[in-house]
Amino acid sequence: MMYPWQQQVWQQLSQRQQHAHAYLFKGQGGIGKRELAEAFVGLLLCQSPQQYQACEQCKACLLRKAGTHPDLQRVMPEEPDKPIKIDQVRALVDFVAQTAQLGGRKVVLLAPAEAMNTNAANALLKSLEEPSGNTVLVLLSDAPSRLLPTVRSRCQQLQCPCPSPEQSLAWLKEQRPEADTMLIAQALHWVGGSPLQALSLLSDEGVAQRATVVDAVKALLKGQQTASQVAESWNKLDLLRVFDWFFAWTQALLRQQLAGQADEQLEPDMHKVLGYLAQRSDSADVLAVQQWLLQQRQKVLGKANLNRVLLLEALLLQWASLAAKG
Ligand SMILES: [Zn+2]
Structure with missing residues (x-):
């Protein structure tokens, strides 16, 4: 599946006469890099492409869709949020050295590339340096700055386009015609x-999770629940999502404190709380919390071993301390 904001980049990519032996698809999370890469992999393997798209019917397409194409290797962490292991990369290197079984190209899809540690990345370099003629490696990354420079420089880098807010809103409205336009804008x-990510928020329990988090933050500030009680109760929530909400709230606090702007429309569920916190805290403390959030978010992204309850408790204690100052 391709998204409307990817049409142009897809045209350029799919109509190339020759392909690089390694690509790095980069760009922020949640803009459809994976879907673009999957379409590209399909095209590279397809035996009879139609108008620069995989036909979805030939033997190669059917094998790919069944997950059994012998000349396609997917390399991902064995568990979500865990590193890609060096053994996985070694298997990839062996795969690249083999002959294609269907006589066409071989393709490797590796994601997310930043999940490789230094040893794994060094093992991959061998395949990037001595490419086998008929193999294309496709790497995906939300955080290309965290890749080894030698890995980056050996790939043809493809910046995946980010939709404009208007494109995103129009697309979301098409996906969820029944959803309230204001709720769509808020979710985004x-x-x-x-x-x-906005679509998954609107589709899964995301909206309910948001309500859970907002209610708990209010209870915490009123002293009805302790930070550790709240942290325990959030064991099913998506950590990054929670971090992103708190980060957006620190942004909203700073806008109120420094520029006198309140996000009544975009944060209706937190508007009062943010107004209260903006009064009671000073910007230096809010900035400190924001810095902390950014650092911890990197750790969450970096798949470090985390104690989620302790991390959430630390977050909530800092948040509560903002109200305790005044
Ligand atoms: Zn095909």
């Missing part, structure tokens, strides 16, 4: 502008 704001 809550996830930092990513349309795919």
